Amino acid sequence: xxxxxKYFSDIFHGVKSLLxxxxxxxxxxxxxxxxxxxxxxxxxxxxxxxxxFKGEVIMLHDGNNQHRCNGCGICxxxxxxxxxEVIPAKITGEDGKSKRVIDKHIYHLGMCTFCGLCVKxxxxxxxxxxxxxxxxxxxxxxxxxxxxxxxxxxxxGVE
Amino acid sequence: MKxxxxxxxxxxxxxxxxxxxxxxxxxxxxxxxxxxxxQGEMVRSLKPHCGYIHRGIEKMCEKDTYPQVIHLTDRxxxxxxxxxxxxxxxxxEKALEVDVPERVRYIRTIMDELAxxxxxQLWWSSFGMDLGGLTCFFYGLxxxxxxxxIWEETTGSRFLQSYNCPGGVMQDIHPNFQKKVHxxxxxxxxxIKDYDRILSGNVIxxxxxxxxxxxxxxxxxxxxVTGPSGRGSGWSCDVRKTEPYSMYGxxxxxxxxxxxxxxxxxxMVRMQEMHESMNIIEQLIDNIPEGxxxxxxxxxxxxxxxxxxxxxxxxxxxxxxxxxxxxxxxPYRMKFRTPSFSNLSVLDxxxxxxxxxxxxxxxxxxxxxxxxxxx
Numbered sequence: 001x002x003x004x005x006k007y008f009s010d011i012f013h014g015v016k017s018l019l020x021x022x023x024x025x026x027x028x029x030x031x032x033x034x035x036x037x038x039x040x041x042x043x044x045x046x047x048x049x050x051x052x053f054k055g056e057v058i059m060l061h062d063g064n065n066q067h068r069c070n071g072c073g074i075c076x077x078x079x080x081x082x083x084x085e086v087i088p089a090k091i092t093g094e095d096g097k098s099k100r101v102i103d104k105h106i107y108h109l110g111m112c113t114f115c116g117l118c119v120k121x122x123x124x125x126x127x128x129x130x131x132x133x134x135x136x137x138x139x140x141x142x143x144x145x146x147x148x149x150x151x152x153x154x155x156x157g158v159e
Numbered sequence: 160m161k162x163x164x165x166x167x168x169x170x171x172x173x174x175x176x177x178x179x180x181x182x183x184x185x186x187x188x189x190x191x192x193x194x195x196x197x198q199g200e201m202v203r204s205l206k207p208h209c210g211y212i213h214r215g216i217e218k219m220c221e222k223d224t225y226p227q228v229i230h231l232t233d234r235x236x237x238x239x240x241x242x243x244x245x246x247x248x249x250x251x252e253k254a255l256e257v258d259v260p261e262r263v264r265y266i267r268t269i270m271d272e273l274a275x276x277x278x279x280q281l282w283w284s285s286f287g288m289d290l291g292g293l294t295c296f297f298y299g300l301x302x303x304x305x306x307x308x309i310w311e312e313t314t315g316s317r318f319l320q321s322y323n324c325p326g327g328v329m330q331d332i333h334p335n336f337q338k339k340v341h342x343x344x345x346x347x348x349x350x351i352k353d354y355d356r357i358l359s360g361n362v363i364x365x366x367x368x369x370x371x372x373x374x375x376x377x378x379x380x381x382x383x384v385t386g387p388s389g390r391g392s393g394w395s396c397d398v399r400k401t402e403p404y405s406m407y408g409x410x411x412x413x414x415x416x417x418x419x420x421x422x423x424x425x426x427m428v429r430m431q432e433m434h435e436s437m438n439i440i441e442q443l444i445d446n447i448p449e450g451x452x453x454x455x456x457x458x459x460x461x462x463x464x465x466x467x468x469x470x471x472x473x474x475x476x477x478x479x480x481x482x483x484x485x486x487x488x489x490p491y492r493m494k495f496r497t498p499s500f501s502n503l504s505v506l507d508x509x510x511x512x513x514x515x516x517x518x519x520x521x522x523x524x525x526x527x528x529x530x531x532x533x534x
Binding site for chain 1: 333
């Protein structure tokens with residue numbers, strides 16, 4: 001007799017639990033509330049990333065095409081995967097002394113793991129993170145970038 | 160064809176039948192290959208074949224300095240990246256006897272608990288999906304999105320944050336951090352009730368998980384099954400309680416223990432842990448003290464020669480970190496005792512005699528992360 005009742009109570013509880021679950025899905029079906037799915041390619045124009053978003057490493061340039069990098073190479077030493085190569089150059093300054101500047105600041109985006117050590121350890125805050133995140137390219141060589149813009153120079157007073 | 164049909168029945172029953180589950184199988188959540196020998200539908204034994212995603216992280220650590228090691232620990236167990244980072248930082252700070260600011264401890268503890276919640280959310284999602292409830296997957300990921308947004312705003316990354324650094328954290332928390340965490344706690348407290356209604360009490364789920372994959376307390380201890388999987392067998396093994404680090408000694412929370420020892424109890428431990436994690440965050444989030452977000456550290460960190468060990472409670476169990484230093488700026492040897500590797504070792508033991516469909520449920524209840532196994 002006991003098993004007889006158990007058989008039917010099991011069926012009852014089973015159906016009840018299924019209905020409870022269906023009530024949850026039903027509620028979300030008719031009133032989804034907050035919709036978190038982003039319509040990505042369509043919302044590209046007004047897509048705002050967070051301010052600290054690590055899209056890629058960039059060198060910060062001001063309006064006069066000047067940057068703060070003096071080519072010390074601390075970012076290169078701090079990088080765990082060798083994504084950064086600093087090629088320095090020597091120029092003769094106004095006072096006649098030779099000065100170390102960068103020729104090329106090469107950044108291999110394909111090797112970068114976005115650990116943020118280069119940006120954190122830069123003594124003159126020359127590097128930063130950019131917001132760009134659509135990095136897909138057809139050729140791997142396009143992932144190697146030169147961060148200092150052509151014709152740029154160092155801001156005076158940054159050593 | 161005819162010969163197969165004419166085989167004597169008894170012969171078929173005794174024959175062993177081998178199948179490969181994985182390396183590309185949706186329920187192994189990664190590239191894990193289980194060589195299962197079956198008798199009919201019954202699992203006789205299984206052999207895990209690891210190494211498909213072995214990257215040699217321990218060897219790579221030997222060429223990196225201590226701050227550089229941190230970004231590699233993200234990639235061991237990507238779902239508890241914050242907690243892995245925390246282990247390295249604690250070890251370096253212990254070796255150098257650095258006292259980190261109180262603010263850092265608060266931030267790290269909150270981040271760890273957020274990591275635990277989002278890891279359990281993803282585990283819940285995939286558990287439901289493995290057992291055929293695809294709805295769970297969408298609901299879990301929907302709620303996890305809020306934590307990822309909080310992280311993206313503060314750390315800059317959604318998944319592999321590399322947020323901790325020896326002596327503190329990389330950046331101070333974002334001004335919106337506390338507000339957003341409060342909003343998350345408020346929302347998730349309502350949503351977690353849906354989790355229980357949709358899966359925990361479901362009759363199909365209960366029948367597939369209760370009494371399946373019995374792991375006794377003795378076996379849990381001898382196989383080293385830590386974390387929620389071990390606590391589901393009644394083994395009190397929470398490092399946050401036994402060896403408190405950061406703020407865990409000062410907050411009130413319960414160690415969740417269940418004694419049914421089956422898949423369902425491991426499931427319920429994780430569900431309860433999400434409540435406990437929210438409880439911990441609530442105690443800390445309003446009291447974050449003002450101050451520096453990082454202690455002053457030397458530019459080149461060199462650990463004194465010797466051996467160091469640090470363990471933390473990651474979302475899957477006990478993460479042990481053993482470092483041998485010869486006084487240089489890079490570790491001489493770095494060894495990770497990862498929880499998933501030990502948890503995988505018990506899979507053969509507890510799935511013997513179960514049906515092959517139960518193997519999926521058992522594997523899901525152990526919450527294996529494959530890069531954590533292979534490193």
